[in-house]
Amino acid sequence: MADRYTDAKTRYAEIGVDTEAALKRLADFSLSLHCWQADDVGGFESAGGELSGGGIQATGNYPGKARNLSELRADIETAMKLIPGKKRLNLHASYGDFGGRAVDRDSIEPEYFSSWVSWAKEQGLQLDFNCTMFSHRLADDGFTLSSKDKGIRDFWIAHVQRCREISAYMGREQGSPAVHNIWIPDGMKDYPADRFGYRGILTRSLDRIFETGYPESEVLDALESKLFGIGSEAFVVGSHDFYLAYAMSRDKMICLDMGHFHPTELVADKVSAILQFKDTLLLHVSRPMRWDSDHIVVLNDDLYFMAHEVARAAAGKSIYVGLDFFDASVNRIGAYAVGARSALKAWLAAYLEPAEELVRLEEAGNFIGRMALSERLKTMPLGDVWDRFCEMNDVPLEADYMKQVADYERDVLSRRG
Ligand SMILES: C[C@H](O)[C@H](O)[C@@H](O)C(=O)CO
């Protein structure tokens, strides 16, 4: 490994790139792992939690799904041993430590998350949080915060208010803000007659939610849009335009989920636009595939461009990066490892870019030179620098980590009923 890295260092130096500086930047980069890949977004509100309705679906039935909180934590601990660098954990409200009690969403309290806070401290992790606006009888008719039924709307407003309180508790406990993200499934299968009405209701519900202010040292509020979902093909109330306008007018953070846009839209292109007017941005790193927005992340162009746009972002901007995929058809620990490692490789590639030279070529009008250098980067020894990062962080190298995935499947996952 030492020889491979030394050779790579020399080759990158030849194009003016300092691999040591890139490794240092990657060590400072923090990736928020989502808790929901381990159990297919089931959560712990009921025994054997299953995802139902609401514009998201997990497909597949691979054995070994986490069935309770201790299995989920053990799985995440195992996955984290395969992922180098700084990590956070992104929790959904449905993953509280409810101890078998039936606690409805409008009644959740910080106490149900205190064991998560203690566990996170032991693991050296910080937490992020999400209200859970799906898989619930009061989301079954397709509307939550924008529902025309006051009872349903008030229930969900209360839930998000509680989730922000829980996020603030987490933020205080960890001495840095928890990002609280709101995604709602609200929408319609066919053309609505009252788009304006629903979006007006959503505006007023959000305004009520944000009446309670928390210091930015405790909670950062984010809003996540979507183009369409299963059952909301014609109309999504919380569209990108809606939330962008809302976030600008109310000083909130936008969440760009890479799976939530038209397939020909380059989500990476939005970063430099939003950052002209905002200092913070949340990303959900995901991979769209036809109707699905949540495939396991691989190192494709979309991810590569996204990492480069974030790495090029001006100083003083804070970009929070979380994973968002769930695949129930494969080994779930492997899913975490492949997805997180792919995301980190994309960020490493971005940090290994000769950024100034590319800009110089561009400003000189030498566009073929810019293209040739960009293409040359694709055959540079990124993998050797990546393996060095894994070695520095005491996690398996690229050729080795699937062995640990297989061992855990044999020793632990395959024994689950
Ligand atoms: C479970 C997540 O909150 C969910 O995936 C949301 O972020 C989303 O992307 C819905 O499509």
Ligand SMILES: [Mn+2]
């Ligand atoms: Mn998302």
